[in-house]
Amino acid sequence: MSTDVNNSAPLQASEGQPLEERGNNRSQRPESDAFKDFMGSKWAPSTAQAPAKAEVAVHAARRRRAISEKFQGERLVIPAGPLKVRSNDTDYRFRPHSGFAHLTGLGLDHEPEAVLVLEPTAESAGDDGGHHHATLYFRPLSGRDTPEFYANARYGEFWIGPRPTLPELNQLLDLDTADLSELEVAITKDAGVVGVGGMRIRLLREVDMNVDALVDTSRINTGVDLEESDKLDALLAEALSELRLLKDEWEIAEIKKAVAATINGFHEVVKVLPRAITHDRGERVVEGAFFARAREEGNDLGYDTIAAAGNNATILHWIRNNGRVNAGDLLLLDAGVEADSLYTADVTRTLPVNGSFSEIQRKIYQAVLDAADAGFAAAQPGAKFRDVHTAAVTVLAERLDEWGVLPVSLDEALSEHGQHHRRWMPHGTSHHLGLDVHDCAQAKRELYLDGILTEGMVFTIEPGLYFKNEDLAVPEEYRGIGIRIEDDILMTADGPVNLSAALPRKPDEVESWMAGIYSPTGE
Numbered sequence: 001m002s003t004d005v006n007n008s009a010p011l012q013a014s015e016g017q018p019l020e021e022r023g024n025n026r027s028q029r030p031e032s033d034a035f036k037d038f039m040g041s042k043w044a045p046s047t048a049q050a051p052a053k054a055e056v057a058v059h060a061a062r063r064r065r066a067i068s069e070k071f072q073g074e075r076l077v078i079p080a081g082p083l084k085v086r087s088n089d090t091d092y093r094f095r096p097h098s099g100f101a102h103l104t105g106l107g108l109d110h111e112p113e114a115v116l117v118l119e120p121t122a123e124s125a126g127d128d129g130g131h132h133h134a135t136l137y138f139r140p141l142s143g144r145d146t147p148e149f150y151a152n153a154r155y156g157e158f159w160i161g162p163r164p165t166l167p168e169l170n171q172l173l174d175l176d177t178a179d180l181s182e183l184e185v186a187i188t189k190d191a192g193v194v195g196v197g198g199m200r201i202r203l204l205r206e207v208d209m210n211v212d213a214l215v216d217t218s219r220i221n222t223g224v225d226l227e228e229s230d231k232l233d234a235l236l237a238e239a240l241s242e243l244r245l246l247k248d249e250w251e252i253a254e255i256k257k258a259v260a261a262t263i264n265g266f267h268e269v270v271k272v273l274p275r276a277i278t279h280d281r282g283e284r285v286v287e288g289a290f291f292a293r294a295r296e297e298g299n300d301l302g303y304d305t306i307a308a309a310g311n312n313a314t315i316l317h318w319i320r321n322n323g324r325v326n327a328g329d330l331l332l333l334d335a336g337v338e339a340d341s342l343y344t345a346d347v348t349r350t351l352p353v354n355g356s357f358s359e360i361q362r363k364i365y366q367a368v369l370d371a372a373d374a375g376f377a378a379a380q381p382g383a384k385f386r387d388v389h390t391a392a393v394t395v396l397a398e399r400l401d402e403w404g405v406l407p408v409s410l411d412e413a414l415s416e417h418g419q420h421h422r423r424w425m426p427h428g429t430s431h432h433l434g435l436d437v438h439d440c441a442q443a444k445r446e447l448y449l450d451g452i453l454t455e456g457m458v459f460t461i462e463p464g465l466y467f468k469n470e471d472l473a474v475p476e477e478y479r480g481i482g483i484r485i486e487d488d489i490l491m492t493a494d495g496p497v498n499l500s501a502a503l504p505r506k507p508d509e510v511e512s513w514m515a516g517i518y519s520p521t522g523e
Helices: 019-024 033-039 056-070 098-104 166-173 180-188 209-221 226-242 249-278 282-297 310-314 359-378 385-402 410-414 420-424 507-515
Strands: 075-079 085-087 115-120 132-138 176-179 201-203 306-309 330-335 347-352 458-461 464-467 481-484 487-492 495-498
Touching: 056 098, 056 115, 056 132, 056 166, 056 226, 056 249, 075 098, 075 209, 098 115, 098 226, 115 180, 132 166, 132 180, 166 176, 176 180, 180 209, 201 209, 201 226, 209 226, 249 282, 249 330, 249 347, 249 458, 249 487, 282 306, 282 330, 306 310, 310 330, 310 464, 310 481, 330 481, 347 359, 347 481, 347 507, 359 385, 359 458, 359 464, 359 481, 359 487, 359 507, 385 410, 385 420, 385 458, 410 420, 420 464
Parallel strands: 075 201, 132 176
Antiparallel strands: 075 115, 115 132, 306 330, 330 347, 458 487, 464 481, 487 495
């Protein structure tokens, strides 16, 4: 018993209600048998139609086949990941791990805690003549005669809507399914030290801590070396990432959808600029306009929108978006819509808020545009991925030298021991794009930075120049200007294709496009 310091009245001790049950105190749900019986009765049968096989199913099967070739004779465990708490008993909208989405074809939010298991088979006896048989383990829809239907706020149909049944996902994905309750046996059976009758497990780690614990416990109990297993698991993550370096035709179509929706989002932003100018947090007006389009046309944002006006545009990952948008500023908008398939676009434009570039803004903008064009020209089949960056930053260094900004000669700045120009362009010019905005991030260096540009790759080209207000190394007229131009590029056999080219890039075209959408003066 304790005492309240304000009135000295004794406080009653807890009556022993478990902590995990206290979150339900607010619901005041009846517990009578009569209520339970009534809740389980008088529901019309489902009228849902059996789903047709998804277009992505054949592509996902091909991806699983490729992974099967790399890890013959080993059990592969790829979790989707669990729901993540945002605040107390409310969760973030669920998004599966990209490796899981790639191998199953599942997007959206209906498979939290699901796990894909690839079970080794006799040689060429697996799916599609491969070396594994794939099964998707997930929590299926519970019947309306079960308490979960109305009592479980996280999974019950009454609360969150229907989930797919095992047969429905089997038909949709052409992939065997099983109840999540069978997962533990599926993962741990026959596990142990290879060479003495045990089965090696490779796990996509740090996606679902419960699955990590299950696999690690099995390894400990069977004498498997955990340190060595971590290395083997890392190779699986690496392989799953590298598998996404080349996009198939279905993936390319999804990225094009995401880019088209993103361009529509940029149009919406230009429409709201007059209101953004009048708002104390005009950047939030911009952010909200784009987000609305992302939710209308896609699943969500591919990443947090950067809506940076004025000096905020010199902050590379400015996502607070709580600043003013002034008429004479530039607005750097870096945003992407994520399609329902979870593929995302990643586009940046820098817009004059009042519809016209000033002379100095236009000069810096043109330098960045020239750098982007140089990167695009360098992005040819057979070139190295890093060549795009080299071409773009060389142009920027040349402009900085022409403007008298470099503290050393151009040659010294471009040398490995120099790099002074990178003060104003500190990030890379390109990254792969797909299910993740920075896709394929676990790929080996020799396949990424030193990789050869190949048909089917999708990546960005995004040079920029950032002159901060407090940067005394540049002329005062440059300060507070941040400019980035970013496009999404598809590599084809004939060369690069700019997927986001429909969004104006040249300064005159940007001004003309904006003038056709709104009048910044309200006229």
